[in-house]
Amino acid sequence: MRPPNQLPGSVPARIVGVATHLPDRVLTNEELAAQFPEWPAEKILEKTGIRERRIAADGETALDLGYQAACKLLDREEGLREAVDFLIFCTQAPDYVLPTSACILQDRLGLGTHVGALDINLGCSGFVYGLALSSSLIASGAARNVLLVTADTYSKYINDRDKSVRTLFGDGAAATLIRAGDGSCQAALGPFVFGSDGSGAKALIVEAGGFRLPASAATAEERTDRFGNIRNQQNLYMDGAGVMAFTLREIPQVYAQLLEKSGTSAGDYDYVVLHQANKFILDVLQRKLGLAGNRMPRRYEDVGNTVSSTIPLVLAGLFEGGKLTAGTRIMVLGFGVGLSWAGGVIQF
């Protein structure tokens, strides 16, 4: 029986709900196989666990996807829109370099102008960082109802002839409402652990288009890599092997760190929700962390890797399945581009 007390480093706060939104267009394995004959549909499914992924339409931005997810969430209950007092928008494909996309989202959602709003530029670790920020805002009394929206359109960075990343990534968004706990509920967020390793910056990168390497004719020139993938410096590049090596090296340690910081053990968790990179990495982590399959929920087959939305997409499914009831305790672990990682405990 789990102790009912709050964990050290936790904040009384509750995840009220999660809503998700995926763009309409579906990119199937069959379509990829038609373009890359050496990469048959069954092999893609077997190796990555992904059958299809969603692709945002031309002119449909991450903000558009995030807006849809947020509307779905806020429309669930009377008064939710008015209650939001802080908005965090996590994306790596903002509408503009400036202004802040979260400000635009505040306006589109019809939130009050007293609302705080900011963007965070993170990928696979973004949701957990967002939760940590939300819980800190709540702990300090700076906010009571934080709307955390994660949304990305990596497809817009990906070269159509780069089968490595085209196979793995999908577009999507999620909106999560985090509310300050009142005295009565036992729900809590935290503790959190964080990690950053900028020496791995080039492992997952869109190299050109920022100020370090402005876009130019040279950066638009396509090159073929040693595996036959074609991309230019304005496209997304992923060193899959480097990311795998990083994951194997760091994530088991982060898991252990979080157990130690929270004073819990593996058996204290109903679920461990990892960033849903792909089946392969999750199989490896399941083995390394010693987790039973039924305690490590997955979702990637129909959506691929939706970057900062992978964890809330799993949470939405758990909510819908009635799995996240009072007393449920889960761990969330996001890791990837940056290199960046974060882990946290969620007590429902």
Place this chain on the structure above:
Amino acid sequence: MSEFSEGLAEILEVEAAEITPDYELGAAWDSLAIVSTIALIDEVYDRSVGVQELEDCKTVGDIQRLVEAQGA
């Protein structure tokens, strides 16, 4: 070595008996094979090897030598 050889055979999509030190990796040594091998080395030997060095391997023997060098 045999669990590792069997794992390599599966990654390279050949019969286990074909995995000799001289076996040439060739075109099968793609990004998926390399990622799979990193995971295999971790699982079988609880070790990590340099990604660049692994990518540069040309034969199964090269991989084995790389793994052994890590264990030293």
